[in-house]
Structures are given as C-alpha cells and as structure tokens.
Amino acid sequence: MNQSEIEIILKECEFFRYLKKEAIEKITALCKIKSYDAGNYVFQQGDFGDCLYIIADGHIFLERLLDMGARKANVVIEKLGKGRVFGCWSTLIGDPHFLMSSACCQKPTEIICLKGTDLRDIMKQDKEIGFHILERLCFLLRDRIQAAYGALEKI
Secondary structure, X not given: OOHHHHHXXXXXXXXXXXXXXXXXXXXXXXXXXXXXXXXXXEEOOOOEEOEEEEEEEOOEEEEEEEEEOOEEEEEEEEEEOOOOEEEOHHXXXXXXXXXXXXXXXXXXXXXXXXXXXXHHXXXXXOHHHHHHHHHHHHHHHHHHHHHHHHHHHOO
C-alpha cells in the first residue's frame, strides 16, 4: 500500500473524515501498514497500548474477557470493518495504558498503524486539527461505551 492509498483510507475513515488535505498528508507520514491473518490478534486485553489503528481491509472483533469467579465470558463489544478506528485513545492525552479489550482479526486484515504520541504532537502544533480529532474522539468513545454496555447486557 502506498502513501496515496493510505491518504484515501484516512480521508474516508470515521476519525479523520472532514480534515483538510494538508492535515491528512501530515498524518499519513506517521503511518505504517501491518497485515494479520484470520485469528491473529492486533493486541490483547492487558497489553500496553500506545497506538491507534485504522482498518484498511478486513474485519476486527473488539472483545473483552470477563472473569465472574467460577464463570468466564468472552464478549464481543463491537465488530469493526474498513475505515473504523480502534486502539489506545489515552495516548492522545499523553497517557498510554494497558488495553481493556482485545482486537481479533476475523479474516485476513490490513491495518494502518500510528503512534498516538506522534498524532498528539500534530494536534498540539495545529489546534484546528487537534480540536477536530478530539471532537471525533468524543463521538467514538460515546459509541464504544454504548456498544460495551449493550454487549454486557447480553450476558
């Protein structure tokens, strides 16, 4: 995948949609491509997180392992496809942490990866980009929290 293909995916993804071309170009320069086979994990619950991921192709299940004493359950929080974003959001506020879910590939999947601290640097330098990303983050976190509560209600 080349830089122009990454730019197209970023322009169309839920997180960077509506950013100007110059902003997309800055962010594209931070990106790396990673490929995973079906059944592989991008990360697992409890891993230390410092990256954000955008699905270029494939499907990811965000899963949470729940330990209820004698009973354990693996709950799918959300099913994500092309253009969806996931990862360690707290890196955007300068606070990487241990991940609270796993990201499992449901079929061969190609992912765009970028370090949250690198994106944070762009956000600090350009307040318009920073505001847009934080606004989108609020919407995404709202949706993920609703999805998590919905998944828990099914247990």
